[in-house]
Amino acid sequence: MSVVVRFAPSPTGGLHIGGVRTALYNYLFARKHKGRFILRIEDTDQTRFVEGAEDYIINSLKWCGIEFNEGVHLGGPCVPYRQSERKELYAGYARQLIESGAGYYAFDTPTELDEMRARLEASGIKSPQYNSITRSTMKNSLTLPQEEVQRRVDAGDPYVIRLKVPRKEEVRFHDEVRGWVVIHSSQVDDKVLMKSDGMPTYHMANVVDDHTMGITHVIRGEEWLSSTPLHVLLYRAFGWEDTMPKFAHLPLILKPEGTGKLSKRDADKFPQFPLAFTDAEGKTYKGFKELGYLPEALINFLALLGWNPGGDEEIMDLDRMTEAFSLERIGKSGTKYDLAKAEWFNQVYLRKRTDEELIEPVKIELQKEGIEIPTDAFLLRFISLMKERVTFLKDFIAQGRYFFETPQVYDEGFKQNKWVPEAPVWMIEIAKQFETVENWQTSELESCLKHWVSKHELSLGKVLPAFRLAITGLGYGPVTFEVAQTIGKTETLLRLNKATEIK
RNA sequence: UCCCAUAUAGUCUAGUGGUUAGGAUAUGGCCCUUUCAAGGCCGAGACCCGAGUUCAAUUCUCGGUAUGGGAACCA
Missing domain, CATH: 3.90.800.10 (Glutamyl-tRNA Synthetase; Domain 3)
Structure with missing residues (x-):
């Protein structure tokens, strides 16, 4: 018998992370068994209906890479897929x-x-x-x-x-x-x-629909465990016990601190929605997407919240998860929602992407900040220099804004420690040296500066930090010569001269 | 209060009737990088409690406790 599963949310608001995980497990199970995956909308409570929630759910899952075979947005043999229409x-x-x-x-x-x-x-x-x-x-x-x-x-x-x-x-x-x-x-x-x-x-509706739609496995949250006997009684009353679906109740996702299951109402404390969501009061919550998460990272994180393939394997794409998935390996105990692990996944997946694959997402981040988008070649250099040190897409800008704009402020703490009294003079001198550099390459700049430092018997340990502050305004980042090469000669000289303003 | 479920480091987890109880993350230290990140090495950190069965229990049984869920003309 071929597998038929469904994800059946009610359109009462944003799709929170627990729902995404339920959808994911259903999706993996269906794919694993080459079955069908249905999206059904449970809108039987007219008082709680939220306009746009249905589209939001579909779009969110789509962003996550979770696709259906049939459902309210796709049609299929069991139309209609909206309970209010049934x-x-x-x-x-x-x-x-x-x-x-x-x-x-x-x-x-x-x-x-x-x-x-x-x-x-x-x-x-x-x-x-x-x-x-x-x-x-x-x-x-x-x-x-x-x-x-x-x-x-x-x-x-x-x-x-x-x-x-x-x-x-x-x-x-x-x-x-x-x-x-x-x-x-x-x-x-x-x-x-x-x-x-x-x-x-x-x-009533879930039993009738699951039966008429031929659902073979009901995979849902543990909050339904207590009412499952009622559902069994209903199947019995209808005489459908022979074809009753199998049940799999997923452990709940718990609040990161304190007690209780995670709920949409916690959304202002930590991210919970895949995409930005505006509630009935007009309050907007940022989604994982807006926060700079990659969908593959979110999905990988969620997949392992309550399920694991048995070994030490952690980094898995949807194909691999599908291959490894089984109901038997789903855990029984509730799991705390700890975003620290999600951040780690995001960092891993950010580095897994090629520089080229990051061009578009980074452009979007630049747009958000109103920064003029430079050439792809410039972006590629920027991405390759920054990729290893960011956790979120937004970090590219948060930590690398100086690639696009002359620093206006200089990191206070770093300045106090590293901006020695002689630094302004050094910067002017370095600018003069750099002016003579014909081949504006990292290696040339490096040897030029080092040559100058040794000629004047200065310490690289003092000059380099000051140089970094002058060029980037920060105390950390990629090798400063790389930055100088990327922003170009004119801008580098400008920043070195401007550094005399640093007090 | 009643019913149901669950219980391995801070967190996510693997695993076993006899193991130095494994991994990841987070965290501390060192190395590397004259920065930061990444990477490498090292460290600290767990079988809820009590009985029973057994030569032997973290693992099986029972009882507690704690946690979570449910007890709507909500899903």
Whole structure:
């Protein structure tokens, strides 16, 4: 049987990193088994719908290199892929449940439900549930006379449809990452399947869709583990138990500090979204892309957050991950979201790229800073000099701005230590020497300066740092002669002369 | 409170009934580079606790504890 998996986000905001990882694992699993990967949109909660979220999710995954075979944006044999457009389908199946006796109508108002919970709590019941015991005290088609139920339904009274969960039954299922999980049905309440607005709840919709779309493996976050017994009961109620998908619940990604699972609400504390995202209040959060992360680094980092191929292998592209991927090697425990490792991956991948491959991304960074874009040849030299010492794309500019602009400020700390009183005179002298250099090459400049230093019996250890400060304004960076060669003779002489201003 | 799951250095993890418990990252030091980064070398750092089974338990069993998730007409 060929594998069919799905990623089923709800369009309620930005796609956070946990979602990206879930999508990634589904993608890897599908590719590994040459199966199909579906993007389904779970928009059954109309009150939480966020405009543009769907496109955002698609674009984010695309940037990460995660592609689907079918889905809301691609079409496919199971259209529509948006749950709000499948409303009729669920209604039909809900009716089937009513007819078979597995489900029932409930007319209780939110106030009545609150009262019920309050009543139960008052009588010492710790977690009040609408279940096999309490349903007999509520207003539903199990307690109301048949005629009244019919009258209310015909009259259009608001109602929900609940699952009639069996009183005493052991529900067990095999989780692909955790093994057998057993829960007693008394722990499961009579969950709402169809809401009074006619929309299904997640529980109803995901079971119906997974079944009708032929999903073979449900790979999702651990937050769903507790409601899986309910889903199993639903498959049973529909008579679909034989073709029920396999479940694999992924360990949650936890906040880097403190406790709790990572949530979108933490986005202002640390990056969480692949691409920049603006929420309903108009607040914009930078994405990994905007922060200068490379998608291959993000993906590699995420892949290893909860999964590993078994050996020491760490640097893997999507092809390699696909080859190595298996559900069995997914970990069981929650993992802290530690960006230090992500930064390391980014540095590795930045260096893996050829200089040519970095031209375009670096141009974008320059644009952002409003810096005039020089020739590709200049850029290539710049990139090759800087590549080894940056972690993020933005570092090219943050640490190498002086390649494009004459320094206006000079690093204070370095200046105090290295800018000796004689330095201004030296710079003027060096400028004079450099003026005579015909062949403006690193090696020429180096030997010219060294020759001058030894002639005047000066120390290279004193002159070189001052030279660096004059040329770059900073205390670190590529070999200063390389910088001088790159920016050219005119600019070098200019900077040396300007250095007399340094106090 | 109830239910479920989980537990190896700060973090991500490998692994085993007998191992000097391995790797990565982060961190400290040294070398290299007259800088910074990269690289190289060295260092410190872990099997949640308690019983039981066993010649032997980090590994198996049970019990605690802690952490995380769930307990919506949210997903």
